[in-house]
Amino acid sequence: AQSVAQPEDQVNVAEGNPLTVKCTYSVSGNPYLFWYVQYPNRGLQFLLKYITGDNLVKGSYGFEAEFNKSQTSFHLKKPSALVSDSALYFCAVRDIGYNQGGKLIFGQGTELSVKP
Amino acid sequence: EAGVTQFPSHSVIEKGQTVTLRCDPISGHDNLYWYRRVMGKEIKFLLHFVKESKQDESGMPNNRFLAERTGGTYSTLKVQPAELEDSGVYFCASSHLNGRGSPLHFGNGTRLTVT
Numbered sequence: 649a650q651s652v653a654q655p656e657d658q659v660n661v662a663e664g665n666p667l668t669v670k671c672t673y674s675v676s677g678n679p680y681l682f683w684y685v686q687y688p689n690r691g692l693q694f695l696l697k698y699i700t701g702d703n704l705v706k707g708s709y710g711f712e713a714e715f716n717k718s719q720t721s722f723h724l725k726k727p728s729a730l731v732s733d734s735a736l737y738f739c740a741v742r743d744i745g746y747n748q749g750g751k752l753i754f755g756q757g758t759e760l761s762v763k764p
Numbered sequence: 765e766a767g768v769t770q771f772p773s774h775s776v777i778e779k780g781q782t783v784t785l786r787c788d789p790i791s792g793h794d795n796l797y798w799y800r801r802v803m804g805k806e807i808k809f810l811l812h813f814v815k816e817s818k819q820d821e822s823g824m825p826n827n828r829f830l831a832e833r834t835g836g837t838y839s840t841l842k843v844q845p846a847e848l849e850d851s852g853v854y855f856c857a858s859s860h861l862n863g864r865g866s867p868l869h870f871g872n873g874t875r876l877t878v879t
Contacts, residue, residue, distance in 0.1 A: 680864040680865060682867060684870075689872070690872055691768070691770075691855060691870035691871050691872040691873055692807075692855065692857075692868075692870040693870070694867040694868070694869070697865065697867060699864070699865045738807065742864045742865075744864070750812075750820070750864065751797055751809045751812050751820060751823075752797075752809075752857075752868055753809065754799075754806055754807040755806065756805070756806040757806060757807070
C-alpha cells in the first residue's frame with residue numbers, strides 16, 4: 649500500500665533562514681509525490697509535484713523539493729523563510745486508480761512556524 | 765477559471781440531525797474526491813467519483829454517509845443521522861481525467877460541528 653510519513657509535527661524557523669519539512673514515502677512502483685500547503689480557514693493549495701525527471705523540483709512561492717530514491721524521501725525546502733510561509737504543510741502520494749486518477753494519500757501534516 | 769466551491773463553509777447541527785454538504789468542482793474535471801480532517805489529525809480519503817460513478821468509496825466510514833454526483837457535475841455528501849465524531853472539516857477536490865500527475869484542486873472546505 650502507498651503511504652507517506654511526515655516525522656515532525658512542527659518545525660520552527662527564524663525568518664531568513666533556510667527551512668526543510670521532511671517527508672518519506674513507501675510505494676509500490678514509481679512514486680507520484682505532491683506537496684500541499686494549507687493556510688488558516690482555507691483549502692489545500694498545490695505547491696509542487698514529482699513525477700519523473702530531475703530530482704529537484706521547483707514549485708510555487710519559492711519552494712522546492714528534493715526527491716531521493718535511495719532514502720525514499722521527498723523533503724520540502726526553501727532557501728530563505730518568510731513569516732508568511734507559516735502554515736500547515738502536507739506531503740502526499742498519488743494512489744494507482746481508475747485511469748490513473750487514484751486518490752491522494754496524505755501524511756499527517758507539519759505545522760511550519762516562521763518567527764521574525 | 766473558477767476554483768472548487770464548497771457550501772456551506774460552516775455548519776453546526778445537533779446529534780441526530782441531517783446535514784448535506786455540496787461541492788462544485790472545476791468545470792471539465794471528471795474526477796471528484798471527498799476528504800475529511802478531524803481536528804489535529806491527518807486528512808482522510810472518503811470517496812472518489814469519476815463523472816457520476818463511484819470509483820472508490822473505501823474511505824466512507826459507515827452507512828450514515830451518502831455521496832451522490834448526479835449528472836457528473838456537482839456532488840453532495842449527506843450525513844444522516846449525524847454523530848459527535850462526524851465533526852471536522854470536509855474537503856472536496858477535483859482533477860482532470862488524464863493521469864496520476866494531475867494535481868488535485870481543493871475547495872476551502874466545510875467545517876461541520878455536531879453538538
